[in-house]
Amino acid sequence: MPGRDRRVDRELARLALPAFLALVAEPLFLIADSAIVGHLGTRQLAGLGVAAVVLQTVTGLCVFLAYGTTAAVARRVGAGDSRGALSQGIDGLWLALLIGVVVTVPCVLLAHPLVRAAGADAPVAGQGAAYLRIAALGVTPLLLMMAATGVLRGLQDTRTPMVVAILGNLLNIALNLLFVYGAGLGIRGSALGSVCAQLLAATALVAVVVRGSRGLPLRPDLAGIKQAARAGVALVVRTLTLRAALLATTFAVSRTAAGHGQATALAAHQVAFTLWTLLSFVLDAIAIAAQAITGRALGAGDRDAVRAATTRMVWWGTVVGAAGGILLAAASPLVGALFTDDAGVRHHLVPVLVIAALAEPVCGVVFVLDGVLIGAGDGRYLAIGGVLTFVVYAPVLALVVALGGGLPWVWVVFSVVFMGARFAVLTRRARGDRWLVTGVPA
Incomplete structure (x- = not known):
């Protein structure tokens, strides 16, 4: 129905555009740190890069604090239970605080072994450990930001997280410059500036949630925290399978070339993956909107609205994915020059970007349906589907390596097998009704 489609379009724009800006702002923390630390020296920059891998692994596995909270809060909002929605949000904040404290201590105490495990040699490990010991103190604030953002998204507010993300990035740049160069703290100053920001x-995001929870008890509710943790387990498994697939893809690239050719292939892969990630932010913004819209509609018991909204959001995911793919393919001969002067890297990059571009419409469907099913609280299916997808993908990837396939073949397998398997798993579920569970769980 045109009227319903227009309503969904307006709601998508209202939720997805701020979500996209907030998503883009997230990696700018690391980009700003890299740009500032890079002028200190190569070892410092390499140390930052290794420490960042450790931190991103930890925080990446906790993304359920945002996604799971969004779905749970939105469902109660749809059911008209605003007090219950906020109470569930408070439980998510306490869970984030608990996980943050548990994770921070070993990250600080074991900073040097962790960066060595990530592949750093002794000189680089010293710089990486110096950064990680301080930066790890920001894990708890980061997890609280995730949980608070999830609460606000569930309340259909993506604008506040966007504003805080942008202001936080500006503050991060200012503090990094002050501590690194003004105070002469070097790489430790970069970590300190980021932690402060x-x-x-x-604090700003949690304060917004707490202010909206006036009249509700703010003390920890053990039963609610346990429930939030149990709901997050499935999403952790889903996230683990995705990260394992991406790590396996990079490993495959490193194994398909040797010597100088390996460096060239890995450099081209990194640029291609960076551009693929940028397009993914656009699609992920639609997925975040899908989480909020789906959870709210199911909480209200309106299955027809969920079906109609899903159809419309999948259409938008396909269109946006196709548009991104066309831009990526058109820019493929030119965009490499923005990242490197190496003619070999630019030469390898063009076919990879064309392969990635062809798969973007499929990626659009995958991202949107992933968001819809997260919004429906269908985490168990997503976890099982993620494991099955990886089980299908890994042997094919290994076969490409064994046969000596090059970088383009790795991306063909990633685009066709991995994304294709995810497409099959998600569309199969979406066609059925088992995920359309209405109301609020007891």
Whole structure:
């Protein structure tokens, strides 16, 4: 129905555009740190890069604090239970605080072994450990930011997280410059500046949630925290399978070339993956909107609205994915020059970007349906589907390596087998009705 489609379009725009800006702002923390630390020296920059891998692994596995909270809060909003929605949000904040404290201590105490495990040699490990010991203190604020953002998204507010993310990034740049160069703290100053910015951003977001929870008990509710943790387990498994697939893809690239050719292939892969990630932010913004819209509609018991909204959002995912693919393919001969002067890297990059571009419409469907099913609280299916997808993908990827396939073949397998398997798993579920569970769980 045209009228219903227009309503969904307006709601998508209202939720997805701020979500996209907030998503883009997230990696700018690391980009700003890299740009500032890079002028200190190569070892410092390499140390930052290794420490960032450790931190991103930890925080990436906790993304359920945002996604799971969004779905749970939105469902109660749809059911007209605003007090219950906020109470569930408070439980998510306490869970984030608990996980943050548990994770921070070993990250600080084991900073040097962790960066060595990530592949750093002794000189680089020293710089990486110096950064990680301080930066790990920002893990708890980061997790609180995730949980608070999830609460606000569930309440259909993506604008506040966007504003805080942008202001937090500006503050991060200012503090990094002040501590690194003004105070002469070097790489430790970069870590300290980031922690301060993260702490202030987390405080702002938590304050918004707490202010909206006036009249509700703010003390920890053990039963509610346990429920939030149990709901997050399935999403952790889903996230683990995705990260395992991406790591396996990079490993496959490194194994398909040797010597100088390996460096060229890995450099081209990194540029291609960076551009693929940028397009993914656009699609993920639609998925975040899908989480909020689906959860609210199911909480209200309106299955027809969920079906109609899903159909419309999948259409938008396909269109946006196709548009991104066309831009990526058109720019493929030119965009490499923005990243490198190496003619070999640019030469390898063109076919990879064309392959990635062809798969973008499929990626659009995958991202949107992933968001819809997260919004429906269908985490168990997503976890099982993620494991099955990886089980299908890994042997094919290994076969490409064994046969000596090059970088383009790795991306063909990633685009066709991995994304194709996810497409099959998600569309199969979406066609059925088992995920359309209405109301609020007891």
